[in-house]
Amino acid sequence: MPRHWLFKTEPGCFSIDDLAALPGGVSSWDGVRNYQARNFMRDEMRQGDLGLFYHSVTNPSVAGIVEIVRESYPDHTAWDPENNHFDPKSTPEAPRWFMVDVRFIRKFDHPVPLRMLKGTPGLERMELLKKGSRLSVMPVAEEEFAIVCALADDAANGL
């Protein structure tokens, strides 16, 4: 049974259009430097799982859907002193940070705004909506995933 996830990113840094423009629409989800988020990627994500692609900060909203196409492997950007996410405590021999590869599936014609999620029945317990939630990678319940997709389709149909 595939699980569902949410990937958070600032669109000014990496947007769903950026992902869609890559060859095959595939990108590694590198740069995560939070242990809880890492553990989700390293231990729980499986090929074929689906994820919501969330834009934070500017027009906070769910922008589309991605799929996990490669399970976790070491995040080599942690080894590069020139990289913004460099971490000297991570080495090729003892990698500390991990990432998965995601593939672009779909961009919503009408992104689902955060403020709409907040008022939608069935999403009360969504991790994203919890006060002070700052996780950049988090699980999403199957029902929650379906509700968000339905909201996007409703918006596309002018409802």
Add this chain to the structure above:
DNA sequence: GCCAACGTTGGC
């Protein structure tokens, strides 16, 4: 720009 909430660091 503001500020609440969070994770990490480091002194003790």
Add this chain to the structure above:
DNA sequence: GCCAACGTTGGC
């Protein structure tokens, strides 16, 4: 192990 200080995230 505790906790204050700090830097960061992210909504508004």
